[in-house]
Structure formats: structure tokens, C-alpha cells
Amino acid sequence: MKKKILVLFILLIMLVGCGKKEEESELKTLPVPEVSEGVRGELGIDKNINESNIDDYLGRSDSVYRDMRMLKDPGDYEAIGGDSYLSGFVKGFEVVPLPYLLNVTGLPEAVGDTYTGKTLFTVDEDGNYTANYEESVAILEYLFPKDKYIFLMCGGGGYAGMTKALLVSQGWDENKIYNTGGYWYYEGENNVEVKTDKYGDTSYEFWKVAYHDIDFTTLHEVS
Secondary structure, three states, X not given: OHHHHHHHHHHHHHHHHHHHHXXXXXXXXXXXXXXXXXXXXXXXXXXXXXXXOHHHHOOOOOEEEEEOOOOEOOOOHHHHOOOOEOOEEEOOOEEOOHHHHEOOOOOOOOOOOOOOOOOOEEEOOOOOEEEOEOOHHHHHHHHOOOOOEEEEEEOOOHHHHHHHHHXXXXXXXXXXXXXXXXXXHOOOXXXXXXXXXXXXXXXXXXXXXXXXOOOHHHOOEOO
């Protein structure tokens, strides 16, 4: 009886070990980030992992997924064919508004200004980043773990590109961060719709969104 139990225990260990090896092998298939050509490249959108195939890379245990839009952006993104509201998102992505992390620059003239309030960091015209709060780096490290691959998305790809530039400036590995482009162009099978007309008028079910707000009143400004 004891021998049978020992054999079963050994078989169980072997099965678990094989499962782990298969999972580890699967998680090693990510291509190195490679910027697209043309206009998409100017935004920093990845050539190999983007809106067209992000579904193939969802749910990885070694990765985190961040959508960089605001729930309602003050910028007029409708003017360029987008949506100022977060009308939906790709399943698994958590929302971290870039305009709270960094002052946004370089928007198309038609969009106008986005949020212009307090930010964790400021970037100047020469591309130098300054932390505005004692907690700024710690918040980034919590929201964007350095030991994970990071998949970024936004409306059109610009906010995601700005986020990657910020993270790399603070010591993140650029080869572990993917700008997967814009939700506005996503046609996959993991769409979570937030915008709805089910009650007779347009409304937004923001309760579906895993949203990371930043309360600046609790932070300590760098003197």
C-alpha cells in the first residue's frame, strides 16, 4: 500500500513538473519589441504585438496590461476620429491615466489640451524627466512592476508611447515594454464595451473598469 502511494506521489510530482515546463516554455515566446514604420512608428507602436494580435498575448502570468487613457479626457479626440470617453477596453487591461503620470505634450492641434493639473512627473522640452513627489517612483514601480513584461495601450497609441518613454527614463528595461497601439483600432474577441445605449440614452458603465486613480492630496511634493 505504501509503495502504491509513493508511486502515485512521484507521478503527481512529474505531472506538475511537466506542466510547469510547458508553461515556462510558452512564456518564452515573446518577440523583442520592435517599433513599426511610418506614422505608427512615430507613436512608438510595436510592429509585432499590437491591436491586430494582442489577443494572442493576453492572460500571461509574467505580464501586466495597462490602458493609459482617462475615463473622460478633456481633449477633443473626436476631432481626429477617436473618443474622448473610455468607451471600452481590452479584457485584462487595467486603466492608469497617463495625464496623471506626466504632463502631455505634442498632441494634434485639433485635440487641444488634455488634463493640465498635477502630475507625478514633468518632462521638459529637452526630454528630461523630473519627479514631482517623493512617492512618484514608488507609484510607478507598483503600477508597472519591473519584473514583469508590460503591455501598454491607449486610444491611438500616443499615450502608450509616452508611458514607455517615461518608464525607460526611470530605469525600466525597454525590451520588456510593448506599446500595443490603440483601442480605437482593436477588432479582437476580448472587447469589453463600456459605452451603452441600453437605457435610452448614451451612458458609460465605468464600473466595469479596473481603474487606478491618483490622489495627489495624499502625496508629498519634492522640495
